Amino acid sequence: MRLRDPERAAEAEALLQARLASGRYRDADEALCAALRLLEAQERGGADTRETFRQDLDALLRDLSDPVEAMAAAAGMLGRALGISRAGYGEIDLAGGTVRVERDWTDGSVAGLADTPRPLAAFGPTLVAELRAGRTVVIEDFRTDPRTQGRASQVAWESIGARALVVAPLVKAGRLTATLYAHESRPRRWTAEEAGLVREVADRTWDAVGRARAEAALRESEERYRTLFDLAPFALIIIDPTTHQVLDVNAHACEAYGYSREEFARLTIRDLDTLADSDAIRARARAGTIRPGLQGFEARHRTRSGELRDVLVRVQGMRLAGRDVTYGAHFDITEQKAAEAALRASNARLRLAIEAARLSTWEYDILRGAGTRAGPLTRVLPAVPSDREFEFRSWLDAIHPEDRPEAKAKFSAAARGEAARFEAEFRVRRPNGEWAWVSSFGAVVEHDPATGAPSRIAGVAQDITERKASEERRLLLMREVDHRAKNALSVVQAALRLTRAADLPSYRQAIEGRVAAMARAQTLLAEDRWAGADLRALLSGEVGPFLGGDGRRAQLEGEPVMLPASAAQPLAMAVHELATNATKHGALSVPGGQVRIDWTLRDGTLSLRWAETGGPPLAAPPEGRGFGSRVLDGTMRQQLGGTVALDWARTGLVCDIALPLRGVRAGR
Template sequence: MTGGAAPPDAAAAAHAFLAGGGELGARIRAHDWEATPLGPPAAWPAALKTLVAVMLGSRQPMFVAWGPERIMLYNDGYAPLCGARHPAALGMPFRVVWFDILADVGPILDRAYAGEATQMDDIAFVMHRNGYPEETHFAFSYTPVRDETGAVAGMFCTCDETTGRVQAERRQAFRLALEQRLRDLNDPRAIMAAAAEALGRHLACDRAGYCEIDPDGAHVSVVGEWCAPGVPGLASRQRVRDYDAAIATELRAGRAVAFADALADPLTAAAAGALAAAGIRAAILVPLVKAGRLAAVLYANSRMPRRWTAEEQALAAEVAERTWAAGERARAEAALRASEARWHGLFRNMHEGFALCEMVHDPAGRPVDFRYLEVNAAWESLTGLPAAAVVGRLVSEAIPGIEPFWIETYAQVVETGEPARFERRLASLERWFQVLAYRTEPGRFAALFLDVSERKQAEERQALLAREVDHRAKNALAVVQSVLRLTRAPDLKGYVRTVEGRVAALARAQTLLAGDRWHGADLRCLLEGELTPFLGGQRVTLQGPQVALPALAAQPIAMAVHELATNAVKHGALSVPEGRLSVSWTLRPGAARLLCLRWAEAGGPPVAGPPARHGFGSRMLDGTVRGQLGGAVSLAWESGGLVCELQLPLDGRMDRRQTGRAQ
């Protein structure tokens, strides 16, 4: 042969270096490279071919910039770093793709083309890769690549985005600093002001503070506000009706509100004028609902549109609760200090119980009892014992069976002169008391006390909740143990990746449950949390009513959704960009509510029929839906993709079934 097209075998061999590589491998093979300065792949220099082959074979984020135009090629690991600029970034000059950070990274690229390698463990950029400014952090190395003549023809980069880790470290440092600062404060208003300032500076917003809601719900009072330099504060007192009822409804229901632009968000459309007048274009509003009433709102706002990340919203909610707890602690301590001051007044006017007593000793001088000399009306009320039956009598006579602790403690106060403050249950009266005892004169002491039985009962309920959380955590560990035992993979990396995905599904469900104090989990939130990590631009539709899943059903359902999503990424609709997924559900009312959930894939690779064998996912679906939840599962491999239908009972019998299995 003297001309014409190369034989098919020769053409395939010329492009063999482009084999594999997942999505980017396919995109590179399909790209019109003849329209770029690089030309057809068969004619690429050997060094470029080698680099591209290495890059496509690696899971680590990598890219190559080649030629004078510094044309970019990258792999699947690097694609998420491009944000919305992928896939258009493929085959484009570096300066076009990263125009927004060129001032920072351009000189480093220039040095690589000059023959100088660079490695950086952390570098920060403000990127607009997703259409909004975001702070990002990276670790990377730039390595110059030379051609056969020894001249630098391009640059090879391995990198890793560390934004999540850096921001997590910052948030942890913020929490520790805030905790230390609040610990030193004992005034609730000062605590609010300190927390607002810390949050405002950390989020780099324009204004942060608290609104306390009057008991009538008609007015709010701004307290503890922090403003950035040059930013005016909000009016100290405002009317709730000046803002839209939709926002107030969300807050009264205990749901936080976050909007990026008051002029564009449907929730704030009716209140856009009032918000603009207050200098609020974007905001986070965290409600504090106490005893069934909206008591306060923590706010952080910006005068310009701003996208709030999920981490920022979660941190604001955490600060709101932590500040409230610190304020309650300060109020409690202030109340105790005030009560201690009142103890020096006329004891008969006190609300606290008061008793003046003298120690009684045996012939050897050992303290063995004490006698009541005087008690006030509050003492009678708190103990339920009339003063006439107590004054002048020994405690062993007035309260038969009293524990030795009381006599021993009061004897030590009399002997040493050191006051004693403690909480103790008086078994004979079946009540808890908070007591302050101090010596009044030789041989005598006074005791001030409050009945704290209700608080102690609340603490016992809290301890019971903690034990319940521990029980659920052990159940989760048992599930993890089963996942580790049953997971199969062709190699260690695949095994680790599969296990990490399944454990992450459990962790996300655990987080939802913890956010609702283990009462349950919202189905839509659970689906969003489980599907988001698997999406690469595919369309996903979620449609159905609000459903509160029972606590013991959340993790099994999360695992089931995770396995369906994993299968869709490997073999189904989520394995191709044009794939689509629809998840819909209905709730049949009645004495035994039934959740009907339909998972339908479309646009994926053609489906020939059911798989030859059932893997972990199929066994897990069957064991979870039928075995644990007492439901039904139906799988259909239609031509357009997998259709899975689940029926799950949401009544008390599910909880009893799961509890029995866990135990």
């Protein structure tokens, strides 16, 4: 084909550059051949038969991937075939109000209509109605056609510079979406074959345009996906849900794990998962393909350098490149897990300190006018239900009338920020009607960011009834001691006065013996008693912090038992060590693991069994004797004189403890 015409040569160069930029051709030669075939088909458009035109049009459209280029090239073939002034596609907006042309073809005698939206109604309501009905509109001269009369229509028709035209509408899903127009600058009598050709080109081209737009949208979507995939600030790993083979990763995954994309392609997800649990990995991957939405779980992965990292994995199944894959987003939560562990340890230490001090904590929201209480002692602030909200008024009403004004004044002053802290001792009524002494201390811990006013006050409370009673007993005892001392002195004086002996040594021995007998009597009067501890509450308090908020993971079964003070703390230490071991290595280290604690009290001996199930299988007992084992031995055997038996069964650790509790009986 000759390209002596400068305009045609420029068109060939533009087509060539467009094909090179599209990326659909292997090299410049292939792109050049495609461009030449397109121009050759366009050149033949006006001379070949209609069948040849169809074939050339199909060949032309097959080579084009850009929708605008496809519309312009088809319009050019149609314009040359009909020998008209202008041809092109006009697209209708969603509301159907305007028609817009992106690019059209002209023979040079008229201007193009691109980039200037025009109101569709301006061309006459009759013509618009025919187009919306899907009928091809043929006008031989708009100045004489009755459908285009009216001043507004005439102005609109004059503005486009066409006297005669054929317009083929494209109605999709009941809506006018586009038109293919063939314009002639002079009046023209159109044949039925010409109108049919416009209709046929409109349908054929629009199908190709739809396909090209879908392909362009797909390419754009894939490009956006790839960009987001690579720029995601977390590791993205795509695996085969059956073989676990790594199919693709993003740049963040390479940076986080230390592998290149090529190295990742030789790995499976099992190579990263330190647990190496194939069944669990398979179940997670399968869940990501069959369940709707993201499925999340925690795992521990090893990087190329050997570093262990905790990760939160969210998986989603999808169809990618014709195959089922599992798409996993991996969020590094190592620091978060470490912080959570430190917080749990801190809370455990705080709880132990609170329990050791026999305290209860409370908070009060000054702005809402409601407070909450938490702590191990239900006797503290007995008017306030444990772990429930309370109102200031209900709390004040429970205070003894003699103590209420002072407590209210001190609390209000602290809540308003007028006092540095709240500190008071007062009596509150227990449910059984008795009065209990409470000592409470608090201070403002939060302020309103907007006003700076105090917004939350927190503190601790302690039941000091026993202390108050002890103080009263001490005063009574002091008076009694004073009385007894006077009596004792009187007795001593009497003994000195009445004792008789043959010599001084005999006298001294008699006096010392009597005084010693009196001292022993005073010692017996001064002895105090230790409070005991409820066994179930002790076990629940020690195991609870290790259950992650799911109380169903621990089952406690046994009769009510009150432990003597000498056994409470050692047993608490032993249970704490068992729970710690279960959290690190046993049943509480994995989801679904459970602990069961059973106990009985027979003939003064407490038999307690700790049994773990659902944890990692145990291959054999540990090789060494750890700190926990030494604590069990030191507290149960050496301190309390009991026995400890450890059974490292494959299903989980079983620990049997037997403690002699002399004088203790079941029940309360």
